[in-house]
Amino acid sequence: MVTGKVVGAELSWLDALYREELLDLANGLGLGTFEPSADERSAINVNVLPPGSEYEWHVDSNPVTALLFGTDQPAGTGGELVFRPDPVTRPTEDWELAVVPRAGDLLLFDGREAAHSVRPVRGATERLTVPMNFYFAGAGVTRPDDLDRYLYGE
């Protein structure tokens, strides 16, 4: 896990992509006016999942996440990003959507009521993604404590 502090210091082109072009893209969705996260550590991350690892089910606190896939996970090698209705806020819905990572693809989603997880990476290669969080302008940043403990440790 490469945190936003490191991305800002070492990967300025990626940080600029998040704060400029992708912010414009989010603002063009017609869903409101967004701003990059004020929480430097979690605003933009580079996530590397080694073979054998996965990512647990959760919902997001931010209204728009932009996820850039950095690696291909060929069919049958796991690592799919899977969405399903959050059982707390959408208990009557029953559906599942699996997204197969393809390097260069960009996915924008609202993960507040669509729970999501990453299936175990079964291939021989790492799975790399760049999640970028946007919040409604002026609304501040809210993050559950247990999420940051899960992502970054104590």
Ligand SMILES: [Fe+2]
């Ligand atoms: Fe998420």
